[in-house]
Amino acid sequence: MNNKEFITKLAKRCGMTPAETTANVESFVGVMTDRLKDGDQLNISGFGVLETKMRKERLSVNPKTGQRFLVPPKIQPSFRPSSKLKDKFK
Template identity: 30%
Template sequence: MNKQELVDAVAAQSGASKALTSEIIDEVLAAITQAVVSGDTVQLVGFGSFGTGARAARAGRNPKTGEALQIAAATTVKFTAGKAFKDSVNQ
C-alpha cells in the first residue's frame, strides 16, 4: 500500500474527503518526524513506537574494490511494533 492507497482507504472508512484525509496524514507524519528528530519517542498504543538508536562507527570494506574504509557513526530510526499489531499480523 502506498500513500495514495492509504489516503483512499482512510477516506473511505471515515467518510472524509480525500483532500482533507491527505492533509491530516501529512500532518501526522510531520509530527511524528519532528518528534523523532528532536529525540523524543512516539508511542502509539497498540500500534508501536518510533524512536532513535545509535550505530557505532565501524570498519567496512568497499565491495567493488575490496578496499578497507571507515564507516561513520550514525543515528538511526527504529520502529518497534506493539503487541496488538504483532498479534494481528500473526493470526
C-alpha cells in the same frame, strides 16, 4: 500499497475527502518527524513505539575494490511493534 491508495482507503474509512485526509496524514507525519528529530519516543497504543537509535561507526569493505573504509556514526529511526500488533499476525 502506494501513498495514493493509502489516502483513498483511509479517506473512505474516516468519511473524509482525500484532500482532508492528505492534509491530516502530512500533519501527522510532520509531528512524528519533529518529535523523532528531538530525540523523543512516540508510543502509539496498540501499534508500537517509534524512536531513534544511534548506530556506531563501523569498518566496511567495498566488495569491488576490497578497499576498507570507515562508516560514520548516524542516528536512525527504529520501530518496535506492540504485542497487540504482533498478535494480529499469529
